[in-house]
Amino acid sequence: MTTVDPTVPQVTPHQLDVPQTAALPPQHNGPDAAALLETTFVRSWKAPIAFGVFTLLALILFVVFGRTGESSFRLSTDSDLIQLPLVTVAAVATSIGITIVLALISLFSFFLVATAKRVPLWLTAVFAVMFLTAFLTWAAVGATVQVPGLLVGALSLSVPLIFGALGGVISERVGVVNVAIEGQMLAGAFVSAVIASISGQVFLGLLAAMIAGALVSSVLAVFSIRYFVDQVIVGVVLNVLVVGLTSFLYSQVLQKNAEVLNTPVRFQRIDIPVLSEIPILGPLLFRQTIIVYIVYIAVFAVYWGLFKTRWGLRLRSVGEHPQAADTVGINVARTRFWNVLLAGAIAGIGGAYFTLGSVGAFNKEMTAGAGYIALAAVIFGRWDPIRATLAALLFGFATNLQSSLSIIGSPVPSEFMLMLPYVVTIFAVAGVVGRVRGPAASGKPYRKS
Amino acid sequence: MSETTTPVAPAPEADDRPQWHAVMREIVGGSAMISVLAVVLALVAGAVLIALTDEKVQATAGYFAARPGDLIAAVLSAISGAYVALFQGSIYDFRQTDFLAGIRPITETLTFATPLIAAGLGVGLAFRVGLFNIGGRGQMLIAAACAGWVGWSFQLPAPLHLILAILAGVVGGAVWGGIVGLLKARTGAHEVIVTIMLNFVALYLVMFLLRTPGLLQAPGTNNPISPAVLPSAVLPKLFGPEFNLHWGFIVVVAATIYVAYLLNRSSLGFKFRAVGENPNAARVAGINVKSMYVYAMLISGGLVGLAGVQQMLGTVTSGFSSGIDAGIGFDAITVALLGRSKPWGIFAAGVLFGAFKAGGFAMQASQGVPIDIVVVVQALIVLFIAAPPLIRVIFRLPTPVGHLPATRSKPGKPAPVEAPSKEAVR
Structure with a gap:
């Protein structure tokens, strides 16, 4: 082949x-x-x-x-x-x-x-x-x-994956491998639940989720850019750290004061007039919470920003050839630092979707591997925001297919349906995607000489 | 990952200094000191967390201005209570009058350490070849299923049955890991994605097998649980029935010796390390990089599978459910990182994390501190160890002679693509 x-x-x-x-x-x-x-x-x-x-x-x-x-x-x-x-x-x-x-x-x-x-x-x-x-x-x-229920459920499962994948795309395009998506999302979920519960302001919760995701990202950025630690290792350890921290604080603090700290206000559904009456697509795309509308904007903003703006050009040049970027006067370390923070903030919104959008309260390890799936979507989508979004939608759809089919009694055991997205990913990675080429300098620390 | 700091040619002025000076600097600034300080720092951070979330501390903080002594006493009692419980649960319980009962915790530590070391060896070996095996969970599940199936389906004499069951599990893990190596070698599929995906595939596969009568489900039950392993296939207890430590620990010591021999003394290990250091150079030198990926993932999966076998035949002999991996597959990554992917380093790291696990349960039971704090401390240790310059800055340690500051060779993460191809196109 x-x-x-x-x-x-x-x-x-x-x-x-x-x-x-x-x-x-x-x-x-x-x-x-x-x-x-x-x-x-x-x-x-x-x-x-x-x-x-x-x-x-x-x-x-x-x-x-x-x-x-x-x-x-x-x-x-x-x-x-x-x-x-x-x-x-x-x-x-x-x-x-x-x-x-x-x-x-x-x-x-x-x-x-x-x-x-x-x-x-x-x-x-x-x-x-x-x-x-x-x-x-x-x-x-x-x-x-x-069909409407199947598609709405699929979109609902995909939204956090899309946010996570966008965070992954930005971070890897600028040259920092982002395995910590899971941690950024979990931190976002935890902090947004607490802040939205205390303040009663859902947007404050969303903002807090972005800050929390950026904070987790900042550790990744400092360790990988300032101390040249292997980025994959920092990412994995950060995931473990955030899981431990949030689980500890959940058992120790949140569970004991659940009414005060873990009953966040949730986003209300907003029906967009006219558009929401389109058959099939209307209820799917335009009868959603604002966080879903943000995802539409975010996908196109990231795509447009990456490929049509000066910011995107600089970001990609730093990820592809940091030395060349440095030569023309781009500050590689600073560009990487701020964009990794931005990536964390976007992944943090994905975490907030769990607590403020779908579930309505924080739970131990509630992201349940969504960050890793988002990472798979990034690579499956070949570091392209649109393709990564499509991959995330595919994963969400396949996961929801299982629950829909178990209701109508499918001939396939439900475990095999649950397996399907993962098997498809393996086939896709091995067959269709193959030797994917990420940003050339992704994962490589840049030392100015 | 190999060396943590790249040795470079010693600075010329190093020769002018007295010999003892360099030795002192090496001890104070070297990696052993860094490891100890990282553990200390992580424990301090854990103490802060415990104190901050303690209810008594929060209550006394309300009237801090009136009686500051109360707050300090509450803080001290929260921290010391937790860490004393951690010590008593993991090393020696000095509340026991009987010496044998007193040393029970340390055997518990070794029991918890046994699968951690085995899985850590697997992940660490993959690291040395430049592969990142996050698939510990899947490999353990498959291995446990294979070992368990042999363990309860056949009637065989005791030592043969046990050996067959262990082999079946190791082969199961090796196959599950080998798929990853084969896919990477044949199609270039990224091993991180494939291992993550195979974790889920294995989980659902085992869940299906466990709930389907006639496959792995115990007869006469509706729960997704397997039958108990026959006594002839159970790893015997090492020090009699009152201690949980089983022969799996001896197997793990043997595995550590084997991996140390493999990596440091054998030709295959040399090729492994060459590929891990630089796949392109290894290929130029005539090493078949692709088959090294396959072999490495086979052995790595087999070692991780050994951890699943030990869970199945040593710890949870009464029949397993899909939670048998108990997070060891992921803990193994931190164990391998802390042990710097060196066999005996992993062994020590596994014992340390085993102690945290054993002590963590005791701490949760007696002090009500959630065991998750142990996870936080473990993660912090690895994070601090991964960044020696950070520790040096915090403790104002000197930079060791012959080491450039902030120079750390990139641990064995392979470049995601073959570098020369893209250079050739430009």
């Missing part, structure tokens, strides 16, 4: 006529062809092979071992203004149809790679959605899937 050299993703597909594939007819022979820089393109068969495997899986599971019967999908809740009809499909026919589409997508991706083109992201997304639809149809034979 060949690997993509990820250093050439900026090259558009038609520029990819390369010496190695010279036998193929050139894609375009315009007058500007000679002026193009010569680039190498190594064909990656990973995506087509992965598609093929999943198509085969679909064929075996949904068609050969298909279940006869009908599956129903409820697309709207009773409170919606526009009521959509109940969609009922025959399981076998749908499965066969979708499997054919999956096979076509796989063939198309083989064709793309064979002609030295990349498999675009949207194709992967379409493939994933189709596969999941087939799976749902197969699993829900004789029952009704509550």
Whole structure:
């Protein structure tokens, strides 16, 4: 299996006529062809092979071992203004149809790679959605899937992951590996619960969560930037430290004064007029608490900031080549320090979502590994805010799928459903993502000489 | 991770100084002193936390201006109560009149230390090859399931049965760790992600096996718990039935000797260390880096699996549930860091953390101080040890001769990508 050299993703597909594939007819022979820089393109068969495997899986599971019967999908809740009809499909026919589409997508991706083109992201997304639809149809034979509930629950599980992943992206892009996302989130959850309980102000709680996340981050920043300690080690130890501290304070202080210290006010749901009445998407995206609206803004702000502003350019240059950045006058240590703090603050909001958004009180180790999943989303998303967000959504969806399917009684044991996101991640990391290339200087301390 | 400070060529003026001066500086500023001071500092921080959250202290602080003595007395009693309980629970209980009963705590410490050392050796070995094995939990669960299954399914004579059960567990852990090494070598999948993901996969797999009748569930129960291990497969107690310490401790000592031999004396260990120091240089030198990753993860997983075996056949012989790993897989990371990934260092660190664990339970029972404080102290110790310059600044220690300040070689974390490929493109 060949690997993509990820250093050439900026090259558009038609520029990819390369010496190695010279036998193929050139894609375009315009007058500007000679002026193009010569680039190498190594064909990656990973995506087509992965598609093929999943198509085969679909064929075996949904068609050969298909279940006869009908599956129903409820697309709207009773409170919606526009009521959509109940969609009922025959399981076998749908499965066969979708499997054919999956096979076509796989063939198309083989064709793309064979002609030295990349498999675009949207194709992967379409493939994933189709596969999941087939799976749902197969699993829900004789029952009704509550689509709005499934999606809302998935988003709710994804929101903290997205915040954590954004924190991870910023921190790693500036050159500091952020394993401490879990600690930043847990600290944010704890402090926001206490502050929101004492003050009765939910926004004060949110602010406190950001400060708490930034504080945890500051330890990471000081140790890795000032004392050159290995960043992964500091991150892991910080996670342990925050788990210990919050658990200790929870047992010792919070539990004894729960009414005063651990009953935070929570964010109220805000319905955005008009938009919230859009079928399916409205209740999902626009009947949420403000912290979910913040996530929409944050994703695009981080994307825009990283790739379109001076701040982002400096941040990325420090993460890719600190010496070059230093040479042109960027203060590497300071840039790293403040951006790692910012990353912690964003991850802290993710922690506040647990206490002020979904659960409503702090509990021991309540983030339950979400920070590690967010870290996986960062790497799965190849250090890109949009891709990392998509990965976080996928993890959230897969986790929620399990609880939805256990209600309707799925044929798969619930443990295997719970396993699914993790298995998919392993396959994705091994198959589709492969040898990912992070920011070049991520994890490397910079010593000015 | 290897050396904590990179030795560089001694400064020229070092030769002018008297010999004893350099020796003194090495003792005061060297790594042993740093370790001791880190433990002291972490215990002080723990004491502050205990005092701050003590109810009596908070009550007396209300009238501090009127009777300051009360507050000081409350602070002292809270701290000393907790740390005396910690000592009595982990080393020697001097309230007991009988000597044998008095030394019981230290055997408890060693019992808690046994799996910590085994898992720490596994994580530390991976560190030396530049791999970060966070998958201790999954490897322990799989190992415990394998060892347990052999332990209760077969009727065999005592020593053979025990040996087979141990081997089954170690192989289970090795396979679970080996998957990671294989995926990293074959596809370049990042071992941190794969180990984290495999932890969850193992957890749900074991949960499924434990609640499905006919697989690992004990017959006649609806709870997700396995049958008890047969007596012939249980690790025998080392000092008779009144002490919990079992033969697993001897196995762990043997494992430590083996890892020390492997890393320091064997050709495989040399290759491991070469890959850990610099994978590119190792490849240029003709070492097959990819197969080293596979071997390292196999051995690492096997050692972590040994910890699961000891939990299964030594500590929780009455049947296991999905919580059998008891957080050891994660504690092992801190043990390996504190032991600086050196076999005997890990052994000592494991005993220290075992003492914290044994004493922590005693402290929680007698003083009502939550055991989580132990986690805080452990994390702080590692944090302080990881940053020798910080300790030197706090205690105003001299910088040892021959060591540059603030120079710490990057411990064996591999560069996430092969460096030359990207350089070649530029």
